[in-house]
Amino acid sequence: MLTQRDLAILDVLQKDSDTSLSKIGEKVHLSPSACSRRIANLRDEGYIRRNVAVLDRDRLGLGTTVFVTVSARIHSAEWTANFRRAVEAIPEIVEVYRLTGSVDYLLKIVLPSVNDYDKVYNAIVARVEMNVVHASIVMEDIKHAGLPLSFVPHASSR
Amino acid sequence: MLTQRDLAILDVLQKDSDTSLSKIGEKVHLSPSACSRRIANLRDEGYIRRNVAVLDRDRLGLGTTVFVTVSARIHSAEWTANFRRAVEAIPEIVEVYRLTGSVDYLLKIVLPSVNDYDKVYNAIVARVEMNVVHASIVMEDIKHAGLPLSFVPHASSR
DNA sequence: ATTGAAAGGGTGTCGAT
DNA sequence: ATCGACACCCTTTCAAT
Secondary structure (H helix, E strand, C coil): CCCCHHHHHHHHHHHHCCHHHHHHHHHHHHHHEEEEEHHHHHCCCCCCCEEEEECCCCCCCCCEEEEEEEECCCCCHHHHHHHHHHHHHCCCEEEEECCCCCCCEEEEEECCHHHHHHHHHHHHHHHEEEEEEEEEEEEEEEEECCCCCCCCCCCCCC | CCCCCHHHHHHHHCCCCCCCCCHHHHHHCCCCHHHHHHHHHHCCCCCEEEEEEHHHHHHCCCCCEEEEEEEEECHHHHHHHHHHHHHHHHHEEHHHHHHEEEEEEEEEECCCCCCHHHHHHHHHHHCCCCEEEEEEEEEEEEEECCCHHHCCCCCCCC
C-alpha cells in the first residue's frame, strides 16, 4: 500500500524528475537516503515506469495537433491487426485509443503544419479501409497536467 | 539550427531521460562530455523543457480514461475565463484542448473507474454552463509515442 | 521494518591541452 | 575532442528506534 508520502514523492517526480533527493526530502520531511529507497521501491513495484524528456513542440516546428476519430468498415481480427500495424508505422500518429460507442478510435496526430495532414491521411487510408468520422485541429493547449494522485487510495499515514 | 545528432539525442531522451551520457555518446558517435554540452544547449535553447516520471496508471488505480467533447452555450470572454478556471480546478481533467469547428473543447479525464465520471461531470456543469456533446470511455491504449522527430527540419549534418 | 548519519563510488561538469 | 580534476549526488552500510 502506498503512503501519503509515496504519493507526494510521485507527484514531485511526475512534474520534475530531476528534483534532487535532498529537495524531495524537504518537501516530504524525510532524509535523502530514505527518499532514495522509497523511489527505488516505487520503481521496482511498477509505480514509476520510466523518466522521459518533455520536448517543446513549437520550438521543434511540430506545433500542430489534429484529433481524428475513425470507425472501422469491417469488424474483424484481421482488420484490427492491420489497423494497428498502420498506426504503429506512421510516426506522426502519436496516440491511439480504442473507444466505446459508435466512434471506434481516436487518433492524436502531431505535424509541422495543417498542410501536412493530407499526407498522413493518405498514408493511413492507403493501408487500411476505414471511415474518418471527424477531424479537428487543436487551436490551443489549455491544460496539460499530471495524474490526479489525490484520488489514489493510500494508507492512513506515516 | 539542429543537427541530425541533436535530433537523435532528443529522441533518446524523450524515450528515456535516464540514459547515461556514455550510452548516448555511443548512439550518436560522440564523447560523453560533448553530449553533455549539447544537451545543456538544447535545454538553454528551449528544446528540452523538463524531465518527468511516467507513472503507471493501472498500478495507481487510475486506469480509466474518458474523452469528453463539450461546446459553449454562450460565447463570451467571461464564459471562457470561467471555463478555464473550472477545468484547471478539477484535477481529474488532465488535458484540455480548444478545437476548430464550433467552439468545441476536448477533455481528457483520468479516473479510478467509470463510476467516478459522474462526480466530475457534476463538478464541471455546476461551475460552468455548457453542452456535453459526447463522452466515450477508452477501452484500450493502443499507441503512445514520442514526437515524430524525423519530420523536424535540420542542418545537413555535422 | 523504516529511519538518519556517514562513507564510498559513480557520474556529470568544467578547465586545460 | 580528449584528458584529468573537482564537485555533486546518489547509494549503501550500519546503528538506532
